[in-house]
Every structure is written in C-alpha cells, then in structure tokens.
Amino acid sequence: MNNGFFKNAEKLTRLEALYEASKIAFAPIVFQVARALRDLKILEILIENRDGLTIEELANKSELSIYAIKVLSETAISSNILYEKENKLYISKVGIFINSDEMTKINMNYNHYVNYLGLYNLEESIKNKKPEGLKVFGDWETIYPALSSLPKKVQDSWFEFDHFYSDSGFPTAIEYLKNLNIKTILDIGGNTGKFAMELSKKYPKIDITIMDLPQQIKLAKKNIYEKNLTNISFLEANVLLDTLKDIASFDTIWMSQFLDCFEDEQIEMILQKIKSSKNKDAQICIMEPFWDRQNNEIASFCVINTSPYFTAMANGYSKMFRYSDFEKILKKLNFEILEVVDNIGLCQSIIRIK
Structure with a gap:
C-alpha cells in the first residue's frame, strides 16, 4: 500500500x-516550553x-514574572505557538491545538x-x-508488569x-x-x-475470556467485578513461556494492539502456538495501527513515533508495524489473509486470518 507520506525530504533547499x-x-526545549x-x-x-x-x-493575569513570560513567549513565537503584533501576544492555531485538542494533550502528557x-537512554537501549x-522508574525487565506500580x-x-x-476503534471492531x-x-x-467490557455490555450472550499476565488480569478483574459483568472469564498466561493448550474451545481469537509488544521472532512463535493449539475452524482477528495504512500523514507520524517508546521504555525490541x-x-507462517479492514476508529486496521 503506497500512501505517498513523507516525500518532502528530497525537495528541501539547503537552507530549508x-x-x-x-x-x-532544539525540539526538547520547544516541547517543554x-x-x-x-x-x-x-x-x-x-x-x-x-x-x-x-x-x-x-504576566499580571498569569501571576508570573515578566522574565518568565519573555522566555516562554519568545520560544513560542519561534515555533508558531504564539505570534506578536503591535507589541501584543496572540495565540495561533498551533497554540489552540496544544491547549485544546484532546489527541495533542494526550500525546504530550504521554511523552512528558x-x-x-527514559528517552535519554535511547542509544543505550538500541545497543543493548x-x-x-x-530504570528511571524502577528495576523491571519490561514495562508491562510494572504498569500497576x-x-x-x-x-x-x-x-x-x-x-x-485503541478505544476509538472498539465500537466499529465490536460490530465487525x-x-x-x-x-x-x-x-x-x-x-x-x-x-x-464493551463487547460484554453490547452482546452479553457472547462468552469472553481475557488472557494476559497475572498483574494485568488482576487489574482487569477489579474493573470487571465492579461492573458486575458475568460473561467474562480469565486465563493467566505468559504467551512467550506457556503453552496455549487451553484455547481449542474458542471460535475466535482476538488480539488488539498486542502483537506490537513483541519482536518478529516472538510474533512468529506466538502465532505458531495459536495456529497449532486453536480449533481448526477458529478465525484470528488482529487489530493494529499500521503506519502505512493510515488515511493521513498526521496519523502516520503519530503511529511511527510511538516506536522509540517500545525501544527505550517498554521492552527494547518491538515497534509499530509497517x-x-x-x-x-x-505469509511465512502460511496464514490465509481473509480480509483487511482499515479506518477502524482513529488509526486501526483489522486483519482476519485463517
């Protein structure tokens, strides 16, 4: 799929x-300002x-010093967040998005x-x-068991x-x-x-089982018991270490933004385990934000630039997929791709395979 994104680099002049x-x-400074x-x-x-x-x-309205306003506003002017006209400061469209756009606010909080x-250690993470x-938060091998701590x-x-x-895609994915x-x-x-929980509330007759690490199952159980949902059960498992012999009774295997937590060899191993353990007629549905299947360059940019988080903070080896x-x-594992559906929520695609 050729979406034509990120094609401007070769067109820039030397000065540009x-x-x-x-x-x-200077991006880290602009970000913090x-x-x-x-x-x-x-x-x-x-x-x-x-x-x-x-x-x-x-300065008066913000209860900050004139010095503080000068430092912050001058960087903001240089990066199009504010602009100056006749000795007054004005907010630009960029500034309005930084202040009010939900996606931008969430991205900024996440990165801050x-x-x-941790990204200070990106080079070390790449090498090792x-x-x-x-390690800025504690001594864990990966971020996943650390989330509750x-x-x-x-x-x-x-x-x-x-x-x-992920949630933006849930309503469409559930109907699918x-x-x-x-x-x-x-x-x-x-x-x-x-x-x-969303699937259970919409379709209470579907039997749903969550499989995850014990720490995540603990969080899920707490959330689900509070909602009094009775058609959800749990399987504690580490898909890398455990056999998946208990999955033969399911007619559908669902993975949403799960496989991007692993490197290619691990993904192959997980899919091979599923393939050899599942019901022969069961179908597998995978939902992921593939950066080369986005419908605009902004979405593709956001998806791509989540990958260094996996390197420096999450596990050191996975990334967002092309x-x-x-x-x-x-294809290497001889799966048949039945269909690919794009534009699920903000940025997801669903692949259905057998």
Missing part, C-alpha cells in the same frame, strides 16, 4: 534543510483574550510523563536491545494514551466481530479489560 535540522536540535505554556494556563489566558495581551498584561526522562530508560501520573498518562488510540457470528472469543493481551512487514510474517 538546515532550518529543519535546527528545529530537531509548549507544555509549560499549557500547564501554566498561559495558552488558556490568551484564548480568553483574543484581542491580544502585552507582556506586562499577560512516560517517555521524556533492552528498555534502559525504564508506576507513579500515578505516569500510569495515568500511559493508560490514557493506550486507551485513546458480531457480523462474524461469534459465540466464544479469547481476548489475548486483554490488558485492563476495556474491550471485553503493514507490508507484518504481511510477510503471516
């Missing part, structure tokens, strides 16, 4: 290329004062609280194939980011599954149980 390089060199402008309510104040404010007026400190950045703002930002991108006439479904990597790479894995 130097400017882009300079933006990248933008976040400070948002969290210190400076952007909000300027939204409420569309006729503009002088530096002195903005979850990734920022380990999430060396995770992370500092609250880190945990909240992680789940908010994860749920924002219903049209397959499923009766029993295994949700591998069910995480906190959000997908299972569909053409994932397709090669399926």
Whole structure:
C-alpha cells in the first residue's frame, strides 16, 4: 500500500534543510516550553483574550514574572505557538491545538510523563536491545508488569494514551466481530479489560475470556467485578513461556494492539502456538495501527513515533508495524489473509486470518 507520506525530504533547499535540522536540535526545549505554556494556563489566558495581551498584561493575569513570560513567549513565537503584533501576544492555531485538542494533550502528557526522562537512554537501549530508560522508574525487565506500580501520573498518562488510540476503534471492531457470528472469543493481551467490557455490555450472550499476565488480569478483574459483568472469564498466561493448550474451545481469537509488544521472532512463535493449539475452524482477528495504512500523514507520524517508546521504555525490541512487514510474517507462517479492514476508529486496521 503506497500512501505517498513523507516525500518532502528530497525537495528541501539547503537552507530549508538546515532550518529543519535546527528545529530537531532544539525540539526538547520547544516541547517543554509548549507544555509549560499549557500547564501554566498561559495558552488558556490568551484564548480568553483574543484581542491580544502585552507582556506586562499577560504576566499580571498569569501571576508570573515578566522574565518568565519573555522566555516562554519568545520560544513560542519561534515555533508558531504564539505570534506578536503591535507589541501584543496572540495565540495561533498551533497554540489552540496544544491547549485544546484532546489527541495533542494526550500525546504530550504521554511523552512528558512516560517517555521524556527514559528517552535519554535511547542509544543505550538500541545497543543493548533492552528498555534502559525504564530504570528511571524502577528495576523491571519490561514495562508491562510494572504498569500497576508506576507513579500515578505516569500510569495515568500511559493508560490514557493506550486507551485513546485503541478505544476509538472498539465500537466499529465490536460490530465487525458480531457480523462474524461469534459465540466464544479469547481476548489475548486483554490488558485492563476495556474491550471485553464493551463487547460484554453490547452482546452479553457472547462468552469472553481475557488472557494476559497475572498483574494485568488482576487489574482487569477489579474493573470487571465492579461492573458486575458475568460473561467474562480469565486465563493467566505468559504467551512467550506457556503453552496455549487451553484455547481449542474458542471460535475466535482476538488480539488488539498486542502483537506490537513483541519482536518478529516472538510474533512468529506466538502465532505458531495459536495456529497449532486453536480449533481448526477458529478465525484470528488482529487489530493494529499500521503506519502505512493510515488515511493521513498526521496519523502516520503519530503511529511511527510511538516506536522509540517500545525501544527505550517498554521492552527494547518491538515497534509499530509497517503493514507490508507484518504481511510477510503471516505469509511465512502460511496464514490465509481473509480480509483487511482499515479506518477502524482513529488509526486501526483489522486483519482476519485463517
């Protein structure tokens, strides 16, 4: 699938290329200034004062010093967050998105609280194939068993980011599954149980089982018991270490943003285990945000730039998929691709295979 994204690099003039390089060199500073402008309510104040404010007026309304406003606003002007006209500061469309757009706010919180400190160790993570950045929060091999123990703002930002991108696809995905006439479904990597709960509430006659690590099952059980849902059960398992002999009774195997937590060799092993353990007539549905199947470059950019999180923070070896790479894995294992459905929620695609 050729979407034509990211084709401008070869067209840049020498001066344009130097400017882009300079933006990248100062990107961490611009990021933190933008976040400070948002969290210190400076952007909000300027939204409420569309006729503009002088530096002195903005300092007074924000209860910050003139020095602080000058430092923050000058970087903001250089990065198109604010603009200046007749000695007054105004918020731009970029600033409005930073302050008010839900996706931008979630991405910014995720990168600040979850990734920022750990990405200092990206080079070390690349060399060692380990999430060396995770040590800023504690001593874990991967982030997944750590999720319930992370500092609250880190945990909240992680789940908010994860749920924002996956949850948007749940309504369409649930209707898609219903049209397959499923009766029993295994949700591998069910995480906190959000997908299972949505499916259960919409179609209570479907028997749903969540399979995940013990720590995640504990979180899912707590969420599900609070909702008093009775058609959801649980299987504690590590798909890398355990056999999957208990999955033969399911007519559908579901994996939503699960396989992107593994490297190619592990994905092959997991799919091979499923293939040899499942009911011979069962179908497998995989939902992932493939960056080369997005319908716009913004979505593709956001998906691609989630990959360094996996390297530095999550596990050291997985990434977001290019569909053409994932397709090669399926063909190598002799799976038949029945269909691929794009534009599920914000950024997901569903692959149905046998």
